Amino acid sequence: MAKVALITGGTSGIGLAVAEDLSHTDSWQVNIIGSNQERGEEAAASLSNVTFYQADVRNYQQLAAVFDQIFNATGRIDFVFANAGRADYVDFFAECETGIPPDPGSEIVDINVNGALYTSYLAMHYFRRSPESTKGRRNLILTSSIGxxxxxxxxxxxxxxxxxxxxxxxxxGERLWEEGVRVNALCPGVVETPLFAVEAFTSVFPREILIPMDVVTGVVSQLLSGADMVDDKGMRVAGDEIHSRAVHISGTSFFFIEKPEIHDDQSRTIWAAMMGHK
Structure with a gap:
């Protein structure tokens, strides 16, 4: 039986590239989610084993309905890619001459944070309802950034x-790995996606630093495999330890970025309590 993938922000950029990569195999049934109906239908029509669902990740009920529809049709979810995101192009430091400054808006927070949390929360629920045999091979990947x-x-x-x-x-990540779910964050540098096609960015980042899309999809494929991985510093991580990781992609390389060092015993004790360690 084909494994089931659900990708938010799946109608363009990294999400669509991962969907395309998975669709080239016979082992995945891919579901892409986006807010643009026309673009989503066009993307799904261009690939095999790919279905489009329209939903706004900021709308929990819409997103939940899509998860439920996919799960009821397939009986399982194996991979959720919380990829939907947006960049901001507004000068946050712009001065306001008089009066109260305008509302800076929260759209980017709603999409990038709330959308990812809604997606992850729903993934957790439907992973738990998936066949027991999929434990240890379930994957939740969130798209972060070098930023x-x-x-x-x-x-x-x-x-x-x-x-x-x-x-x-x-x-x-540690808690969900106990339930057989690998949770990792993908942190690419600048990839040529629709986010990059804005003058504010093209004037800052030279084109030679762009990351080839196949490097990104290759790292995702390695994460999904569950096999041991060796980054370009030579750091080897065993398959059963590939969770809770921030994976930075730069050029044609990737690196596991460790969490900040704990410098004293008191902080170590506090962190252990925060993580539920005895």
């Missing part, structure tokens, strides 16, 4: 949303 690993003055709100996803991945 989630390092400060980004160009887009500080975007960067903060991507930092949040790494914190979330590290917070839930």
């Amino acid at each position: 989630g690993l390092y400060p980004c003055m160009l887009t500080p709100v975007y960067s903060s949303t991507k930092h949040a996803l790494i914190g979330y991945t590290r917070s839930v």
